[in-house]
Amino acid sequence: MAIFKFSGHETFQCRHFWPKKGVDFLAAEGNFRSDNATTELGVGKNMVTSIHYWLRALNVVNDLGDLTEFGEMVFGAEGLDPYL
DSSP: OOOOOOSSSOOOOOOTTHHHHHHHHHHHTOOTTTTTTHHHHSHHHHHHHHHHHHHTTHHHHHHHHOHHHHHHHHHHHTTTTTOO
């Protein structure tokens, strides 16, 4: 059963490099809820929330924050098209 969510993106549309940036952040053991996520990603707090939202919305990560098969296939280290 699909659950639709229309908030969480903090009014930011998905930026071009955010999916790859988010996947790289997670691969480096990053945590979107940590205090230093803003420094590591180089964006503001609302953008950190938005990047995490868009990764889930695009099915790149699941609700637990783990990379999905699709996310790994496209954006992983050996991804088919990491910069889409």
